[in-house]
Structure formats: structure tokens, C-alpha cells
Amino acid sequence: MVGGGQGAFIGGVHRIASRIDDRFELVAGALSSTPEKAKASGEALGLDPERSYTDYEEMAKAEASRPDGIEAVSIVTPNHMHAGPAIAFLEAGIHVICDKPLTTSMEEAERIAKAVDASSAKFILTHNYTGYPLMRQARQMIERGDLGKIRVIQAEYAQDWMAEEPDADNKQAAWRTDPKKSGGGGAIGDIGTHALNLATFVSGLKPEALLADLDAFVTGRQLDDNAHVLLRMSGGAKAMLWASQVAMGCENGLTLRIYGDKAGIEWAQENPNRMTFTKFGEPKQIITRGGAGLGGGAGDWTRIPPGHPEGYLEGFANVYTDAADLIQGKADGALLPGIEAGLEGMWFIEACIESSKAGGTWVKR
Amino acid sequence: MVGGGQGAFIGGVHRIASRIDDRFELVAGALSSTPEKAKASGEALGLDPERSYTDYEEMAKAEASRPDGIEAVSIVTPNHMHAGPAIAFLEAGIHVICDKPLTTSMEEAERIAKAVDASSAKFILTHNYTGYPLMRQARQMIERGDLGKIRVIQAEYAQDWMAEEPDADNKQAAWRTDPKKSGGGGAIGDIGTHALNLATFVSGLKPEALLADLDAFVTGRQLDDNAHVLLRMSGGAKAMLWASQVAMGCENGLTLRIYGDKAGIEWAQENPNRMTFTKFGEPKQIITRGGAGLGGGAGDWTRIPPGHPEGYLEGFANVYTDAADLIQGKADGALLPGIEAGLEGMWFIEACIESSKAGGTWVKR
Amino acid sequence: MVGGGQGAFIGGVHRIASRIDDRFELVAGALSSTPEKAKASGEALGLDPERSYTDYEEMAKAEASRPDGIEAVSIVTPNHMHAGPAIAFLEAGIHVICDKPLTTSMEEAERIAKAVDASSAKFILTHNYTGYPLMRQARQMIERGDLGKIRVIQAEYAQDWMAEEPDADNKQAAWRTDPKKSGGGGAIGDIGTHALNLATFVSGLKPEALLADLDAFVTGRQLDDNAHVLLRMSGGAKAMLWASQVAMGCENGLTLRIYGDKAGIEWAQENPNRMTFTKFGEPKQIITRGGAGLGGGAGDWTRIPPGHPEGYLEGFANVYTDAADLIQGKADGALLPGIEAGLEGMWFIEACIESSKAGGTWVKR
Amino acid sequence: MVGGGQGAFIGGVHRIASRIDDRFELVAGALSSTPEKAKASGEALGLDPERSYTDYEEMAKAEASRPDGIEAVSIVTPNHMHAGPAIAFLEAGIHVICDKPLTTSMEEAERIAKAVDASSAKFILTHNYTGYPLMRQARQMIERGDLGKIRVIQAEYAQDWMAEEPDADNKQAAWRTDPKKSGGGGAIGDIGTHALNLATFVSGLKPEALLADLDAFVTGRQLDDNAHVLLRMSGGAKAMLWASQVAMGCENGLTLRIYGDKAGIEWAQENPNRMTFTKFGEPKQIITRGGAGLGGGAGDWTRIPPGHPEGYLEGFANVYTDAADLIQGKADGALLPGIEAGLEGMWFIEACIESSKAGGTWVKR
Structure with a gap:
């Protein structure tokens, strides 16, 4: 996960959503752009200190080179901080699950699009209401x-x-x-x-x-x-x-x-x-x-069963579970934004x- | 009433609305532009045959000259038949309660507006939802x-x-x-x-x-x-x-x-x-x-009392009752379109x- | 009408309900058990003073003997004042439309039932929600x-x-x-x-x-x-x-x-x-x-048409209109309580x- | 977990509910009373085969004696299979989270109650709507x-x-x-x-x-x-x-x-x-x-935040999270049934x- 440290909102949502169907485990993160906050947040979430990074580029490189490196990253930063990590992880061959909107300008958006084209990794945008x-x-x-x-x-x-x-x-x-x-x-x-x-x-x-x-x-x-x-x-x-x-x-x-x-x-x-x-x-x-x-x-x-309400988190979880299926080649992700x-x-x-x-x-x- | 003969919809609504608070009585009408239908409709509604007209201009003149002539007319015809009767009755000094929209063109609308200005009679447009x-x-x-x-x-x-x-x-x-x-x-x-x-x-x-x-x-x-x-x-x-x-x-x-x-x-x-x-x-x-x-x-x-639902007809009746108050000088009609x-x-x-x-x-x- | 004078609630409802489909006209009443109030209420409602009674028994007799006497009476008094007028009007051959519940005791209820059996007139109880x-x-x-x-x-x-x-x-x-x-x-x-x-x-x-x-x-x-x-x-x-x-x-x-x-x-x-x-x-x-x-x-x-809400008064009016049909022999009143x-x-x-x-x-x- | 094998309904609910706030990990189970089904279910859920039991009594003993033994067990069997495991785990000093109703008879219910009294372990009944x-x-x-x-x-x-x-x-x-x-x-x-x-x-x-x-x-x-x-x-x-x-x-x-x-x-x-x-x-x-x-x-x-609906699973998760707090001594479980x-x-x-x-x-x- 990139972003989602203490005081954030959507990071916690992504973590629950990824957990509901037990298809993801959070093992690494660059949870804040402020180093101390990143560390403290990582500790609170039980990350191995070695994999609690203070910089997303470092994280992309380190994880890509680990044998047990992450398969996918969730980017849950404010909009202006989407493009950098998205491109870094795509270039590292790590699947990207990115919060919306894509970024802050069409120009940056096209840079991400190029990175998606060039990468073997998948790119999923969490327009969660589709879930x-x-x-x-x-x-x-x-x-x-x-x-x-x-x-x-x-x-x-x-x-x-x-x-x-x-x-x-x-x-x-x-x-x-x-x-x-x-x-x-x-x-x-x-x-x-x-x-x-x-x-x-x-x-x-x-x-x-x-x-x-x-x-x-x-x-x-x-x-x-x-x-x-x-x-x-x-x-x-x-x-x-x-x-x-x-x-x-x-x-x-x-x-x-x-x-x-x-x-x-x-x-x-x-x-x-x-x-x-x-x-x-x-x-x-x-x-x-x-x-x-x-x-x-x-x-x-x-x-x-019907009559037992599901809500926002379950819809969000559907996006994560579909992403897991896509990443693992179990489905074609036709419903994924x-x-x-x-x-x-x-x-x-x-x-x-x-x-x-x-x-x-x-x-x- | 002008219009509202057999097969019409809104005429019946106006009649009920005018009756709910017992402030109006239907005594004359030109209920259809087809003479036979006008007569038959008048009969069905219990009008005095003498006051069941086949022509609105004739009705305006006749009623204006009767000592017991109508005080107000409801115009409930299709849009293209609003201007003629509205102007005729306004000129005859008879208050007009007219269905909406006002008419079919701005030009005609302004002719009606002039007639309203020139007349001592009131003009009410039944935008009934305001009721x-x-x-x-x-x-x-x-x-x-x-x-x-x-x-x-x-x-x-x-x-x-x-x-x-x-x-x-x-x-x-x-x-x-x-x-x-x-x-x-x-x-x-x-x-x-x-x-x-x-x-x-x-x-x-x-x-x-x-x-x-x-x-x-x-x-x-x-x-x-x-x-x-x-x-x-x-x-x-x-x-x-x-x-x-x-x-x-x-x-x-x-x-x-x-x-x-x-x-x-x-x-x-x-x-x-x-x-x-x-x-x-x-x-x-x-x-x-x-x-x-x-x-x-x-x-x-x-x-x-609250909890006993009122509906469309009661809202419509409020417009009619306010019109009666306005006509009788009991209120200023501030809420009337x-x-x-x-x-x-x-x-x-x-x-x-x-x-x-x-x-x-x-x-x- | 018996009851329904100034300060009453349900009397006004009955009057509107009877008017909506234009099947009834209010021409006589004993609107209150207090003579002055009965008179004042009759005047406010435009009754002919001669037909604004102070006593329901007198009203039943007088109306039954008039050539233009009422066809039906609405009883809208509190419960303990239902039985007396109901029986009086039934005995006079005048149809009775009575508010609910029937009365205050089973004993009285059975006395009314006997009067219904013995009378040529109809008896309708306004359980209005059936309308x-x-x-x-x-x-x-x-x-x-x-x-x-x-x-x-x-x-x-x-x-x-x-x-x-x-x-x-x-x-x-x-x-x-x-x-x-x-x-x-x-x-x-x-x-x-x-x-x-x-x-x-x-x-x-x-x-x-x-x-x-x-x-x-x-x-x-x-x-x-x-x-x-x-x-x-x-x-x-x-x-x-x-x-x-x-x-x-x-x-x-x-x-x-x-x-x-x-x-x-x-x-x-x-x-x-x-x-x-x-x-x-x-x-x-x-x-x-x-x-x-x-x-x-x-x-x-x-x-x-559907989408234009009807309410409590229209439902109540259905009971009155069915009562009119029953009284005039146009229908069998199968839906009437x-x-x-x-x-x-x-x-x-x-x-x-x-x-x-x-x-x-x-x-x- | 006891029960909740393939074909069960409420077991899956308990597993999601326990996971939402990341306070529980499923590490052992007697998922079915049919040995093959128990094994297959354990495998499907990724249990260590050694901790996928075919008998709840065996499980209670084995887990109680492991240094990394379970802290709590969820009992999600049909009603007639609540008392046996509940008592076994309570006697083993393992906290019990049990589906409702308690059991099939008052007599058995009282046996469970005695076991609760005698045990150092907590007993929680998942009347989940309280969550x-x-x-x-x-x-x-x-x-x-x-x-x-x-x-x-x-x-x-x-x-x-x-x-x-x-x-x-x-x-x-x-x-x-x-x-x-x-x-x-x-x-x-x-x-x-x-x-x-x-x-x-x-x-x-x-x-x-x-x-x-x-x-x-x-x-x-x-x-x-x-x-x-x-x-x-x-x-x-x-x-x-x-x-x-x-x-x-x-x-x-x-x-x-x-x-x-x-x-x-x-x-x-x-x-x-x-x-x-x-x-x-x-x-x-x-x-x-x-x-x-x-x-x-x-x-x-x-x-x-408000406006983002939560549902049945989140309510259920509140019971699990409160249970975790109670078990870890972080709260007194005042809201727990x-x-x-x-x-x-x-x-x-x-x-x-x-x-x-x-x-x-x-x-x-």
C-alpha cells in the first residue's frame, strides 16, 4: 500500500475491502510521505519494519527484487500523488490498484496510460460503486x-x-x-x-x-x-x-x-x-x-442471503476480489474499471x- | 365552465376542486366545441339547458347580461383554446380561472395579458401544485x-x-x-x-x-x-x-x-x-x-388532521378556494398564480x- | 346531518365526502344538542332556518312528513349519541349513514340492529377506510x-x-x-x-x-x-x-x-x-x-390518473357515493359496511x- | 472453528465477520462431523492439516496443549451441536463464541451455563443484530x-x-x-x-x-x-x-x-x-x-462516514471485535450477549x- 497512513480515510477502506474475501495480505507499505508517520503507521498495522518504506520508489524497487515481493500495490494517496507511484510500480512489473480519479491532469493521465501499455502488470482503478x-x-x-x-x-x-x-x-x-x-x-x-x-x-x-x-x-x-x-x-x-x-x-x-x-x-x-x-x-x-x-x-x-444487507465495503471488496482473480488468471476482469x-x-x-x-x-x- | 365535456380529463378535476370547500356552484357552461356534445354534457351535469351554451362568446355575453350571471368561469380546454375564451370573459368583466400553460404562443399570451390589464376581473392560472x-x-x-x-x-x-x-x-x-x-x-x-x-x-x-x-x-x-x-x-x-x-x-x-x-x-x-x-x-x-x-x-x-392524507384534489381545491376569497375580496390572493x-x-x-x-x-x- | 356543529371534526369530513362526487346536498340538520349552537351552526352552513333543528326526533318527524324531506341522514355525533337518532330516522323510513363505532354497548347495538331489520331504510356505517x-x-x-x-x-x-x-x-x-x-x-x-x-x-x-x-x-x-x-x-x-x-x-x-x-x-x-x-x-x-x-x-x-394522489377524503367519498348508488337502487352496496x-x-x-x-x-x- | 464446512451458511459469515477488523486469524478447525468433509473444508480454507480436526473434543484437547493453541473458538454448528463443543472448549479454558440459539433444551442450556461459571474462559453468543x-x-x-x-x-x-x-x-x-x-x-x-x-x-x-x-x-x-x-x-x-x-x-x-x-x-x-x-x-x-x-x-x-452503508457483516464484525477486546482485556464486553x-x-x-x-x-x- 502507498498512502493510507494515520489520519487517512480511504486507506482503511481499501484494507478492509481487500481482507473481506481473504484474497490479499498486507505485507509492505509506504504509508505516508512523512518518514516518521510512515514508520509509525507501518508499526500500527503490523508491517515488518524492513518492508515499511518511506519512499514509494524505493519500495517498488525493493519489492520487485524480493522473492516474496508484493504482487500488487494499492495506491490510496491524494490525487496528485497517484501518477508517480502508479508508474513506478507498473515499471517494476507490480500490479496496481489505484484510487480514483486517475490523477490531476490529462497530461499525467496519458503518462500513466503509456506505463500501463508498456507493462506486463495490470492496472485497476477503484471506481468501487461498480462493485x-x-x-x-x-x-x-x-x-x-x-x-x-x-x-x-x-x-x-x-x-x-x-x-x-x-x-x-x-x-x-x-x-x-x-x-x-x-x-x-x-x-x-x-x-x-x-x-x-x-x-x-x-x-x-x-x-x-x-x-x-x-x-x-x-x-x-x-x-x-x-x-x-x-x-x-x-x-x-x-x-x-x-x-x-x-x-x-x-x-x-x-x-x-x-x-x-x-x-x-x-x-x-x-x-x-x-x-x-x-x-x-x-x-x-x-x-x-x-x-x-x-x-x-x-x-x-x-x-x-437476500434481506441481509451488504454495503459499501462489500461492494468495494468485489472490486478487490475481481482484481485477485484477474491477477491470478482466474478471470478476465471484464467488470473491472x-x-x-x-x-x-x-x-x-x-x-x-x-x-x-x-x-x-x-x-x- | 368552458370545455370539460364528455371525454375530457381536467374539467372533472376542476369541478371537484371547486366543490370541495363548497365555494362554487356550476350553473353555466360551454362544455364542448361540438354543439351536440356540449348539450349532452350540460345535461349530464344538470345544467339549466338555457345556460348550456355551444359557443363561449355567446356564453360570455349572455352571462354578463343576466342578473344571476356567473361570477367566474373556468377554462379547461386544450391550450390553443385558452386565449379566445379568456379574453372574451375578461372583456365581459367575468373572473377567469384558466388551465395551464397559458396558451400556445408568446404573442397570444401577451394579448391575454393586455386583456387582464384592461379588465376589472381577476385572472388565475391553475398551477395547482402550488396549492x-x-x-x-x-x-x-x-x-x-x-x-x-x-x-x-x-x-x-x-x-x-x-x-x-x-x-x-x-x-x-x-x-x-x-x-x-x-x-x-x-x-x-x-x-x-x-x-x-x-x-x-x-x-x-x-x-x-x-x-x-x-x-x-x-x-x-x-x-x-x-x-x-x-x-x-x-x-x-x-x-x-x-x-x-x-x-x-x-x-x-x-x-x-x-x-x-x-x-x-x-x-x-x-x-x-x-x-x-x-x-x-x-x-x-x-x-x-x-x-x-x-x-x-x-x-x-x-x-x-396530520396522518390523514390529502391529495391532488385537495391541493387543487386550495387554489379554487383562494380564488373565491380573492373574488369576494376576503383575501389578496398572494399565493395565486x-x-x-x-x-x-x-x-x-x-x-x-x-x-x-x-x-x-x-x-x- | 345530526351532529357536526361548530367545534366538531368528523362532521366536516362527512360534508366534504358527500360533496366530492356531487351526489348529496345538505338541506337539513340537528347540528348540536345545544340549541343556540345548533342554530348558529345551521346558519353558518346555509341551512334553511326552518330545517335547522334543535332536536333529532323533531327533525326525523318533520323531514319524514315533508314532500321534499331528506332521503338520508348522516349521524356524526359522539358514540353515545348514535343509537337514539339512528333508531328515530330508521323508524321514520329515512336512510341512515352513521359514524363508527356503532354505539357504546352491545345492548344498544342490538336495538339498532332490530330497527334496521324493521325498517325499509338502509343503514351504512362509515368505516371509511374500506373506501x-x-x-x-x-x-x-x-x-x-x-x-x-x-x-x-x-x-x-x-x-x-x-x-x-x-x-x-x-x-x-x-x-x-x-x-x-x-x-x-x-x-x-x-x-x-x-x-x-x-x-x-x-x-x-x-x-x-x-x-x-x-x-x-x-x-x-x-x-x-x-x-x-x-x-x-x-x-x-x-x-x-x-x-x-x-x-x-x-x-x-x-x-x-x-x-x-x-x-x-x-x-x-x-x-x-x-x-x-x-x-x-x-x-x-x-x-x-x-x-x-x-x-x-x-x-x-x-x-x-395514477401518480396523482388521492387521500382520506376521496376514500370517504367512495363510501358516500356507494351509499347514494345503494339508496337510488343503482347498485347493491356490496362493499358498504x-x-x-x-x-x-x-x-x-x-x-x-x-x-x-x-x-x-x-x-x- | 467448529462447524462451518462446505455447504454451511453461517460459518462463512463468522469467518468474514472475524476478519473485517483484522482481530482474528483462522488457524484450526473441526469443520464438519463427517471426517472427509472436515478435511476437505480445512484444506479449502488453508488450514494446517495437523490442525484440521475431525472431532471437536480432540481439537479442544490438542489446541489447549499447544503453545500456539487457539485463544477462542467459534461454534457454528446446528443447534443440537452447540452444547458438546461449548462445554469441551470452556473446560479446556478456550474462549467460546457460539451461534444462537444457545442449544435445543433448557436442560442442556443449564449445563452450558454451569460450564461457563466454572471456566476462566469467556462465552459470547452471537446475537449479531446487537452489533x-x-x-x-x-x-x-x-x-x-x-x-x-x-x-x-x-x-x-x-x-x-x-x-x-x-x-x-x-x-x-x-x-x-x-x-x-x-x-x-x-x-x-x-x-x-x-x-x-x-x-x-x-x-x-x-x-x-x-x-x-x-x-x-x-x-x-x-x-x-x-x-x-x-x-x-x-x-x-x-x-x-x-x-x-x-x-x-x-x-x-x-x-x-x-x-x-x-x-x-x-x-x-x-x-x-x-x-x-x-x-x-x-x-x-x-x-x-x-x-x-x-x-x-x-x-x-x-x-x-455516514451515507456509505454498512450492513449485516459489519454488525456481525462489531460483535467479533468486541469479543477480541474482551478476550484481550481491553474492554469489559458490556454490549456482548x-x-x-x-x-x-x-x-x-x-x-x-x-x-x-x-x-x-x-x-x-
């Missing part, structure tokens, strides 16, 4: 035509935790609102890319053009905290995407609604074990995770900024 | 500052009843998809204007510019059946508005969410007796119609069409 | 076997408005907690009878025995404010019934869940336009009032009291 | 008086997976419906004990008497599949408990509602990250797991059976 069983089932349903031709997509990711100026000691807010660490995108980067990724993952459609109206409502904020985005998708579908960090009353309101010419689906991340499905002229059905009448579906990616998803996310961020700066104009991909 | 008690309470709450400065508005009106080519004998679908009867707006006119009106009614903000991406997804349809609209509102707030008649699984999905810098609210028409209200840093509250902890509010416009709301709606329709035709550009008001 | 379209549809579905053989019924009616000692001037609470006016039942009479009636109406089953554990939690309260009841129904089904006036957070929580050997349904009065229906091994369906896939059903008792429902309710009240007093023992019907 | 953060918060709230004096408890655990005769190869259904393996309780044992335990855990009250009406609705079933239970709790509170395996449309419908003289709460396991809380005369609040306005509360037992909860559950099962057999009479504790 929710019902989102995978929704993708299956659309693939096999249950919804018909897709017409309309409504994607939202609304939060309120940055609706006011955060406290000075809020580390999570601090780097997310700092263009040097987060890149040019605020809400669009941190959560907008998740909404876009989930919409494309499930619908199978790609964005062809977008138009964005970005705001930074909180005084003094340098990056957007609210984004209204229209998208024109492949195949003629139209999408609306709303990402907000100032929507009072929304905790983690990621929702996806997709309407085709045969049926529609609706899903909300905060209660992820249910999805509605309505065929034209029939009553709305509540599809539960692994529940009755699915014909396979979500049950393939679930650990416990990779470098393409990362490049699409970077295009999204940069196109939103370009569109909004121009007063809200269409930007083609 | 829901909780929407009136939300307006109060925003007016008194409970939400702080408004930042973001998310308004939706999604249906699915026109998701396929309707049956040839579906009279309701037929006129709504015919530009000659409906005007240039499809979904934007029939339901988009409701969403906009409700958003402005509750927020107190006005649209300053919009950008629209309209589609007619159903083959052969001449008018839009899906509209994605971005709006810039007075005071710097941003709005998203989605109107759709092809969203499979949505019956009458009018929802309004408004977020300020102090709090946010969320409401959905299909379960109109509850609204959520969240102050920053506090748990979400469920505000019920007339329920605990309101301090006045919705209880002023409700007939039965009138000609201004009508003109705003017509601007919305025409601006959406203009924007979309130009490929999705901003149109200022 | 909800989806409850009627549920009854249809069970009748035609959609749920199979019924096994389990869970019925609840939970409120919180009497969770503390009410204010001295709360007229509604005052008579409901006074054994002289309400009879021996508190929550079981006021709301428990509704829950039982709805359960039997929908399921088609009858109670064969019950066991009750009653409490009066509020200090000094003479009648029960919480009732836990087990029932054994005809056909071997088992039921649980909970009625409470002290359940903090419940406004008017009437819910009904019925499970058969083929399928189950769930419905809640506070959002009455939806019901779930689950066949074994299939996804749960959301059945909406008048919505897709019904095959008739609730659409027969509804005024507006009558004297049988009233006697069953009285048995329920008295059996609950008997059971609870005996420490919670089974009482057979 | 849900909001249930722990609810307990805190009641303890500190937020609800006032408790009046009414409504507890339910409704499922439908045994609503028909299960397939012959349904191993989970098979032992649960076999009195030899399950004991005398069907639904009351498998899920009713969970509902009772959660109600007592949260409310702090104890059952003083109960009355049960049990049914076996599915033809040929030997154990109850539906239970209607009334309870009289300490302090004068009254409770209703419904446990069912034949409630069509219910997947894992464990719900708890508690009403005091100051406030009420409502929670449903299927969406466990929210709970409502209503103070008398105030709007209902939605309390989210770790969300705003808690003052500590659920946030103490959660891994990720132990032998007392097990004895209470056995009393519940036996009292329900006794009551129902007697026709539905009160049984005191």
Missing part, C-alpha cells in the same frame, strides 16, 4: 436488452459535508479543496467522476459531448462544489449529471436512473440492496440483491472546467 | 430565511404514459402531441411549466437564463417528450429541470429539492403529505402536513425551443 | 384467489396524539376518553374497530376468538390507550392487531399486511396510493392506485375488555 | 432517558423463505425444520430469539411473562413457522412479537419499534443505516449511522411452546 451487486446486475440487464434502447440517464452524487467552510483540521476536506493536490476538479473530480463512471458502466454508453455549469458556492473555495452537467451519450441517449458537496441533507446521495424504450431502473447507493425495475405497462418491481426472480444476476457477487475509465474521468473533469469557463458551452470528446 | 399545503409551507420557510440563501434547485416532472406511441383513441395524448393544439411545447409545456412554476413559487427566485436539450424519443412525435434544462436563477442560484413523458416507471414524478446555505428541503408530489427539512449539522426532519413542530405552516391550508406566472411559463417554453434548436445555447430572459 | 381504492382492490384480489389461502394478518392502527394528558379544551380527546360518551373502549373503539373492520373487509375472514392485553398508560386515563390483541380467524388464519394512541411518532398509522399461501400484500394508510404484492418466488411489485397491470381493480373507484360490521365491532370492543379484565384470556365469538 | 451501530445507539438513548419510561415494544422478524415445502436438498431448511437438530422451536428459535434479544438489548427490559399462538402452516411441518407472541416486560411495558417464516414478500424483516412516554424510535434491519426518532410534539427525525447530531452514538461502532441472553432465549422458546400447547395461556418467567 455493488445490483449495479452489476443492472449492467447485465441492459446488455441483454431488458431495458431496450436507452433514452435517458439521470445520475446524481450529492453530499453536504462541504456545505460550509470546513474546519482547518479537516484533512479530508483540505486536500480535496486544494487545486495542487486535487487537480482542477472539486466535486466533479471527487464524486462527479464516480457518477459518470457508474452511468457508463451500467448503461454501456459513452459520453460524446458535455456541457457544464460549475459553481463554488462556499466563500473562498477555489474548486467547484456544485456541478450541473448535461451529456450526450453514444447511441443518442441524453444524460443529466448533478454532483454537489453543498446539498444540505444529502450524505452520500449517489443515485442512478436509466430509462430505455422497454423499461426503466432506479437505484440509490444509500440503500444499495434494492433497485426498482419497471417494464412499460406493468407494475414496478423491487429487485433485491440476490432476491427472487433474478435469474442469476446480483447473486453472483454477494456473500449472504481500468485505465480507460481513468482517462474518461480525466476527460470529464477537464471538459467540465473548459465548458464552464466558456460560459457553459458544449465540449466534444 | 399543496407543504409547498406553501416551504415557500413560507424560504421567505423567512429558514434555508438561508438559495444555492441549488433540482426540479423534476417525470411521467411514462407517452413512452410509446399512444393508442389512436387516446384523446388526452392526441392533443398534447399535436402542435396545433398544444403549441410548440410537448413535455416542456404540459409538465415542464409546472416544475418551473413550482420551483419559482417556492423559492421566490426567477429564471434569468436557460439552456435546453430537447428530444422527441418516440418515433414520429412532433413535440418534445424529454427535456433536460439548466437554469440560472436570480440571486445566483442554479437549477436543473428535467421533464419527461418517457421515463418508464414514473407516474407523476413531480419533485422539488431546494438547497440553501443553511438548510435543504425535499418533496415529492406522489406522497405530498411529507417533506424533509435538514439544517446543516442536524438530523433530517420529516415535516408532515399539519404535523408537529410547524408553527402554523401547512396547517393553514388543510382540512383534516396569475398572468405573470403564465407569461413566465410561455417564456420558458419558447426559450427551451429556441435553445434546443440552436444546439443547446443559453437564452436570457 | 380506499387499493383496499377494495386487495379484497378483489383475495376473493379471486391471488393470495391463496390466508394464513396471517397483521393489522395496526397507531397514533400518538393522546400520548400525554390532553389539554382541557381538546374537545376531540375529551369525549373519546370519557366512558359515558365513548363507551367502554378507548383506543380499541376509536381506532381498533377500524383496523379489525378493514382486516375482515379485505380478507373476507371473520374473527372467531380473541385475546387482549389493554393498557391505559397515561396517568388517570379511564379507557385503554394501547391494545395488544391476538385473533383467531375463520379458516384457520391468525391475526395480530395493535391499536395505540400513545405510539410517539405515529400520526395515523393504519397498516394492513396479509399473507396467504401464494402471495402477500402490504398497505399503509398514510401513503394509500401504493400497495405491495409479492408472489412466492417473484420480485415484490408496487401496485399503484389505478396504475399499470391491474386488470380493473382500484381504477374503478378513483377519479384521477352496515349493521353486521357494526355488531362485529361492538363484539370486538366488549370481548377485548372482557379478555383483558380476566388477565388476558381467549374470548370466543 | 448494528444504530441498535447500540438506541440502547444508549434509552439508557440515558431520551425515550422516557418505555410503554410499548413492537418487535418483528418476518421471512418467507420457508413459505412452501423447501426442496429436499435445501440443507439450511432441513435442519431448521427437524426437531432433533433444531430443538422444539422453529421460527421462534431461529428468528424469534433474535427479535426478543434485540428488544431486551435495546430497551433494557426483561420479559416477565408471555403468551404465544404458534402455527405450522406448511403441510407436514413439525415445528412452528409462524408465532404470535404477547409479552409483559419489566417496568410495566407491553410487547408484541411476531416471528414468521411464511410471510410472503418478507426477506429478513427484523424490525424494532419502541415507544416511551417522551419519544419513540423505529428501525428496520433491511436498511439498517437509518432509524427514526420522534419526541412528542416535534417532527420525526431520521438518525443515520454516524450522521449529524448524534453526540457520539453509532459513530463509535462504524468504519466509514452472553450466557444470560442464551438462557433467556431458551426460556422464550420453551415458554412459547408451553403456552401454545395449552391453547394460548400466560407463562411466567
